[in-house]
Amino acid sequence: MLKITLAQINPTIGDLEGNLALHLDAARRARHDGADLVVFPELSLTGYYPADLLDDEDFRERLGHAMKALLAATREVGSLHWVVGVPTRNPGPGKAFRNSLLVIRDGEVLLDYHKQLLPTYNVFDERRHFEPGPDVARVLRIAGAQVGFMICEDGWNDDGKDYTVNPFQRLADAAPDLIVSINASPSHVGKRELRHEVFRAACWRHRLPLVFVNQIGGHDQLVYDGASFAIEPEPGVVFEARRFEEEVVTLGFEIDRGHFASLDGSALPPAAAGLDTMSFYRRQIVLGLRDYARRCGFERVVVGASGGIDSALTLALAVEALGTDRVLAITMPSRFSSSGSVDDSKALCDRLGIPLEVCPIEDIVRQVGETMAGSTLALRPSGLALENLQARVRGMLLMTVSNARGHLLLTTGNKSEIAVGYCTLYGDTNGGLGLIGDLYKTEVFALCRHLNHVAGRELIPAAILDKPPSAELAPGQRDTDSLPPYELLDEVLKLLVEGERLAADERVAAEAAVAALRGSDEGQALIARIKGMIARNEYKRRQAPPIVRLRARAFGSGRQLPIAARHH
Numbered sequence: 038m039l040k041i042t043l044a045q046i047n048p049t050i051g052d053l054e055g056n057l058a059l060h061l062d063a064a065r066r067a068r069h070d071g072a073d074l075v076v077f078p079e080l081s082l083t084g085y086y087p088a089d090l091l092d093d094e095d096f097r098e099r100l101g102h103a104m105k106a107l108l109a110a111t112r113e114v115g116s117l118h119w120v121v122g123v124p125t126r127n128p129g130p131g132k133a134f135r136n137s138l139l140v141i142r143d144g145e146v147l148l149d150y151h152k153q154l155l156p157t158y159n160v161f162d163e164r165r166h167f168e169p170g171p172d173v174a175r176v177l178r179i180a181g182a183q184v185g186f187m188i189c190e191d192g193w194n195d196d197g198k199d200y201t202v203n204p205f206q207r208l209a210d211a212a213p214d215l216i217v218s219i220n221a222s223p224s225h226v227g228k229r230e231l232r233h234e235v236f237r238a239a240c241w242r243h244r245l246p247l248v249f250v251n252q253i254g255g256h257d258q259l260v261y262d263g264a265s266f267a268i269e270p271e272p273g274v275v276f277e278a279r280r281f282e283e284e285v286v287t288l289g290f291e292i293d294r295g296h297f298a299s300l301d302g303s304a305l306p307p308a309a310a311g312l313d314t315m316s317f318y319r320r321q322i323v324l325g326l327r328d329y330a331r332r333c334g335f336e337r338v339v340v341g342a343s344g345g346i347d348s349a350l351t352l353a354l355a356v357e358a359l360g361t362d363r364v365l366a367i368t369m370p371s372r373f374s375s376s377g378s379v380d381d382s383k384a385l386c387d388r389l390g391i392p393l394e395v396c397p398i399e400d401i402v403r404q405v406g407e408t409m410a411g412s413t414l415a416l417r418p419s420g421l422a423l424e425n426l427q428a429r430v431r432g433m434l435l436m437t438v439s440n441a442r443g444h445l446l447l448t449t450g451n452k453s454e455i456a457v458g459y460c461t462l463y464g465d466t467n468g469g470l471g472l473i474g475d476l477y478k479t480e481v482f483a484l485c486r487h488l489n490h491v492a493g494r495e496l497i498p499a500a501i502l503d504k505p506p507s508a509e510l511a512p513g514q515r516d517t518d519s520l521p522p523y524e525l526l527d528e529v530l531k532l533l534v535e536g537e538r539l540a541a542d543e544r545v546a547a548e549a550a551v552a553a554l555r556g557s558d559e560g561q562a563l564i565a566r567i568k569g570m571i572a573r574n575e576y577k578r579r580q581a582p583p584i585v586r587l588r589a590r591a592f593g594s595g596r597q598l599p600i601a602a603r604h605h
């Protein structure tokens with residue numbers, strides 16, 4: 038029996054020494070389990086994705102030292118095959134590096150394989166730094182098994198279409214007993230299921246078993262869910278590692294039967310069921326914030342609490358990620374704030390078990406008006422300028438708290454508002470990270486209800502859930518004064534923002550809503566207006582903080598559009 042350790046680690050990008058320590062810990066566990074090989078994720082030594090760090094001379098030098106240290110570590114542990122992901126120098130013309138997989142044992146590189154399919158779509162940009170590897174299969178005999186290797190995207194071209202490069206087919210032609218795939222596969226809703234579908238189909242087609250090792254962790258806007266798996270052509274996925282957690286686990290592989298088993302030969306525990314969408318959102322956001330704060334050195338976060346649903350959800354998720362002693366809420370009433378803005382924030386914070394500070398903005402807003410009116414500008418802000426001034430005063434106060442106390446400011450914008458620019462630049466867009474920026478407003482409500490359901494109590498008070506959304510920047514203001522109802526707006530936005538990346542089940546509802554609108558002149562005008570708002574507000578998104586990506590197409594690097602353009 039071949040024994041394989043799946044090392045689902047959480048490397049930090051660029052922390053070569055720290056990542057090496059993670060490798061060493063996992064390798065020792067593998068040795069303890071009597072494993073023949075330990076498999077790490079794609080680019081495990083650098084963390085995925087190092088991007089332009091690869092252009093930096095110091096980083097290149099550190100990478101050289103880390104490689105030597107890695108070889109030494111394999112000698113130290115001894116008698117174990119390490120399957121690692123590292124950038125290696127490209128000997129030919131083109132880019133300086135290749136995205137490589139090395140099999141190392143006792144300080145010796147026994148096999149090298151270079152990724153052939155370099156993704157450049159959506160959030161990926163690997164061709165910017167790497168040269169593709171040659172169209173070859175790489176197989177190594179380990180403990181009596183012929184093991185073939187591939188890297189992430191290499192496995193995604195085997196869908197029956199006639200591609201010029203299909204590394205899966207090439208590897209299958211070499212007839213290995215088992216395929217080992219190393220990955221950095223970021224998660225979004227439905228991604229785990231998509232991976233299972235893609236690899237199950239390819240494994241079934243070629244009658245090959247496969248081990249898929251993924252990294253976990255939050256890296257700026259991307260979160261990796263781990264969920265490494267082992268798959269047999271029939272019945273499919275027979276083992277799945279934990280999601281959103283590190284795990285180092287050793288499986289047995291019966292070479293003759295092409296069958297995975299526990300180390301003692303007993304059947305593997307059944308894979309856990311998938312998460313429902315709201316549980317997925319929650320866990321992805323929690324890990325995204327936790328790792329962002331940890332890696333950027335923030336102990337605490339601060340959030341402006343308006344008594345509305347966006348700040349309530351942001352606070353509840355922050356408390357879950359960091360704990361009650363690491364989250365600060367501040368309410369900043371103005372003369373347009375409803376009485377609920379303070380009372381509801383107080384009730385929310387009591388239920389979450391966090392402090393609420395109060396800092397009214399009335400005096401500052403008035404003072405700004407008087408100062409400007411009394412200056413040579415002779416300008417007294419009114420209308421939209423006064424509305425936005427209030428949001429900016431709040432943004433300024435929150436950033437002052439951040440500066441003075443070292444807290445990370447969380448911005449509270451949701452995907453619907455970010456899409457149409459319903460937010461104030463340098464006001465409520467201020468912040469270092471957005472937790473709910475990839476949730477449409479209707480999903481914000483759904484996730485709040487889900488959190489209440491999971492808590493078994495009204496963690497987020499009904500008064501917040503039931504009030505009509507309002508920016509409270511003018512008397513009696515409602516979001517629906519300027520925007521269509523969110524139930525309708527969100528359907529249109531899904532099609533316009535996510536297009537072909539929209540999941541099939543959501544597409545049906547979105548297309549039906551848009552088709553109904555197209556049936557009338559007003560409906561067509563509304564679609565045109567929404568399109569215009571999305572396009573015109575690209576400048577706000579370009580200046581906005583990163584958001585935790587949850588859906589297949591999120592604002593950020595996966596959606597790149599010009600600003601000074603004419604296309605609507």
Ligand SMILES: Nc1ncnc2c1ncn2[C@@H]1O[C@H](COP(=O)(O)OP(=O)(O)OC[C@H]2O[C@@H]([n+]3cccc(C(=O)O)c3)[C@H](O)[C@@H]2O)[C@@H](O)[C@H]1O
Binds near residue numbers: 459462
């Ligand atoms: N193409 C471009 N490139 C670079 N900058 C550009 C620009 N076009 C405008 N600008 C600049 O942007 C400014 C306009 O943007 P901005 O100052 O943000 O203001 P604006 O977008 O005009 O107004 C903010 C809107 O968001 C609503 N709001 C605010 C706060 C919270 C909420 C909520 O419910 O969460 C809603 C508010 O009621 C209002 O309708 C212009 O004055 C100009 O300086």
Ligand SMILES: Nc1ncnc2c1ncn2[C@@H]1O[C@H](COP(=O)(O)OP(=O)(O)OP(=O)(O)O)[C@@H](O)[C@H]1O
Binds near residue numbers: 347
């Ligand atoms: N009175 C307030 N006190 C503290 N922060 C506020 C206040 N009003 C607005 N904010 C901050 O500005 C953000 C934008 O809030 P606003 O009420 O304008 O719109 P919103 O998108 O409906 O958000 P929410 O649902 O949180 O109210 C809030 O999430 C909050 O962080």
Ligand SMILES: NC(=O)CC[C@H](N)C(=O)O
Binds near residue numbers: 156220222
């Ligand atoms: N690192 C990669 O090659 C990622 C691409 C792959 N299709 C994924 O997202 O899972």
